[in-house]
Structure formats: structure tokens, C-alpha cells
Amino acid sequence: MNPLSVVVRTICNVFAWFMIVFGSYVIVHGHLSPGGGFQGGAIVATFMVLLLVAHGGKRFLDWVREGLFSAAESIGLLIFLGAGLLGMSTTFFYNFLAKSGGLFGSPVPLGSNPGVLNSAGTVALMNLAVGIEVVAGLSFIIIYMFKGIRIELDEEDEGHGR
Amino acid sequence: MRGWRILYLVGLMVVCGLFFGALQDIHPFGEPVESAMDDYFIARAQEERAVNNVVTSIVFDYRGFDTLGEGAVLFTAVTSVVALFRKGRS
Amino acid sequence: MVGNFPFVVVGLLFAIGMALILFDKNLIKIAIGVSMIESATNLFLIVLDYRTGGSIPVYTLAGKFEKMVLPTPQALTLTSIVIGVATTALMLSLIMLLYRYYGTLDVREIRRLRG
Numbered sequence A: 001m002n003p004l005s006v007v008v009r010t011i012c013n014v015f016a017w018f019m020i021v022f023g024s025y026v027i028v029h030g031h032l033s034p035g036g037g038f039q040g041g042a043i044v045a046t047f048m049v050l051l052l053v054a055h056g057g058k059r060f061l062d063w064v065r066e067g068l069f070s071a072a073e074s075i076g077l078l079i080f081l082g083a084g085l086l087g088m089s090t091t092f093f094y095n096f097l098a099k100s101g102g103l104f105g106s107p108v109p110l111g112s113n114p115g116v117l118n119s120a121g122t123v124a125l126m127n128l129a130v131g132i133e134v135v136a137g138l139s140f141i142i143i144y145m146f147k148g149i150r151i152e153l154d155e156e157d158e159g160h161g162r
Numbered sequence B: 001m002r003g004w005r006i007l008y009l010v011g012l013m014v015v016c017g018l019f020f021g022a023l024q025d026i027h028p029f030g031e032p033v034e035s036a037m038d039d040y041f042i043a044r045a046q047e048e049r050a051v052n053n054v055v056t057s058i059v060f061d062y063r064g065f066d067t068l069g070e071g072a073v074l075f076t077a078v079t080s081v082v083a084l085f086r087k088g089r090s
Numbered sequence C: 001m002v003g004n005f006p007f008v009v010v011g012l013l014f015a016i017g018m019a020l021i022l023f024d025k026n027l028i029k030i031a032i033g034v035s036m037i038e039s040a041t042n043l044f045l046i047v048l049d050y051r052t053g054g055s056i057p058v059y060t061l062a063g064k065f066e067k068m069v070l071p072t073p074q075a076l077t078l079t080s081i082v083i084g085v086a087t088t089a090l091m092l093s094l095i096m097l098l099y100r101y102y103g104t105l106d107v108r109e110i111r112r113l114r115g
Helices: A006-028 A036-054 A057-063 A064-084 A119-149 B001-021 B038-048 B054-062 B062-086 C005-023 C028-047 C074-100 C107-112
Strands: none
Touching: A006 A036, A006 A119, A036 A057, A036 A119, A036 C074, A057 A119, A064 B062, A064 C005, A119 B054, A119 B062, A119 C074, B001 C005, B038 C107, B054 B062, B054 C074, B062 C074, B062 C107, C005 C028, C028 C074, C074 C107
């Protein structure tokens, strides 16, 4: 694929970091506002699509490292399973961190309130783990479906001028 | 039109007719029929689990086992796509 | 039947998706039809449990409320959407491999040429 013109590349360089920050906000505040792991992960995965479309295929494939995404996906799923197995003394997936005063435990006042970030025990931990897994998984799908097209990538890029 | 196309059109009409026949008996829009389980979730989510978002507490805490299955489905789909596009040795 | 208008919309979406699968010969349009049927199912899950005059089931955004909309089908719809993404990704990958092997996207041609 050929890279697009200078205007599109400049706006992509400026706008891509905003997408990462907004997606991380949606993932981390999953227990206070509508959102969570899956929705925020889909927002951050469109960062890879924007890079692929704006900078062309040859430069994108030279930059990406696949070992990082493979490790991130496996670590995300393992943390999710571990957070479920740690409360095994009562039952599977028991919320043993809620209202305990430790890492994510603070009680919440009843009724409508502005949210408390420190609350909601293992739910906040599982949000982070699922968010990392969805980002890595969707990026993997995009990279490999692009590699499967198998067009000849020329030595000289014919863009829309410089 | 050929023969098999008429057969497909008759099948589509039968499915649509069955659906609109079932639409006469459905409950009116805006008054759900059984809501005992959801009233329990809405009333108890803040005192027991200390979570402000009731939907997230259902996905990750009250019904966390379904989310485990969904993580497995996503992992399998990614592995299958990678395995389909691998360059062979021939 | 005018009061149940969201259910009629679900039926229309399902019928259009099914007509695309039955009556078309391009492989990508068949994939679009399957995706439309999945969208109709997700819409049906959300429309089933709605309380008139209810508020969003989140305690930080509700304000003054008397009753809330039921939250369980919304949680099931999240899972269903992710499964739809996995199915669509695999379908499109198989269509790409078929095009590379046969050279055409017509369903009748692929049935005729055997290897």
C-alpha cells in the first residue's frame, strides 16, 4: 500500500496519541461510567488501523514487533484467570477485595454519588486485564490480514507527491 | 424466475409470516414481564460489591463465568487467523 | 402494532439479512447478510427489557430517579457483539483465501471448478 499525502500524515501523527489517552480513560474508569474492558480495547485498536492507512504498508511492517503483542495477549488472559482463582476459598470468581481496605477496597455511599475511584475490588483489576488482551488480539488480526494480501511492495513508494 | 428462486421466496415469506404472527402475543413495549432477578441486582450492587456501575458488576462479578468463555473465544479466533495466513515451506 | 414499533424494526432487519443470503451471488454480500442478522439479534436483546420512564443503570449518572432499566440483557449483548467480531474476522479470512485460490468471487463458479 502506498502512503498518503503530507497533510494526512501530519494529522495522523498529532491525533494518534489522543486516541490512546481516551481509550485508556474508558478502560480504567470501567466501574464508574459506561465503558469497561471491551469497549476501551476496541478504541485503542483503531490506533493501529490509523497508522497502517496513513503511513503505508512497507513502513508499518518494518516498525511493528509481534513478540510484544503475543506476550501482552497471553499475560492479559493469565491475570484474568488468576484474579478469579485467588478467591477460591469461598467460591470461584469471589470478589475478595471489595470493602477490605486494601488495594481496591473502599466502601461506596448509597444512592447517587460522584464516583470513588478506589472502590470495586477485583472488577477494576479484571477491567485492566481484559483491556490489554483485547488491544493485543485485535491488532494481531489486523496485522495478519494485511500480510495475507501478498502484493508486491515496490522499492520506491509512489505517494501523492511529497 | 427459475424454480429454485421461487422456492426461496416462498420460504422467506413463511419465515416473515411466522414472525409477524408471533408479534401479536408479545408483551407491550416498556413493561417487562419478569424482573425479580434484576431488582435484586439493582438493590444490592452498591452495598455488597461496592460498584457504581451495575452493568459492569453483572459482566465481571455476578456472571463472571460467561466472560471467561468470551475471552477464550477471542483467543481462539486470533490463533485461527494467524494459523491461516502462515507461509508454507513448499 | 404501532406501539410495538421496535419489534417490527427487528423483524425487518432480519428479513433483509436473510434475503441477502438467499438471493445473491457475491461472497462478500453474503458475509454482509450474516452480519446484519447478528445485528438484529443484538437489537432484540436490548429492546426486550425496557421500562418506560426508567433511567440508565449507573449510579453516578442517574441523578434523581424512580426506577431503572433492567441491566441483564445489556450485559449479554456485550458478549454477543464480541462473538460476532470473531465470526466476521474468520469469514473474511476464508473469503480472502478462496479468492487467491480460485480467482473469482462468484458462488456458482466456485461450485463448478473442482481443484
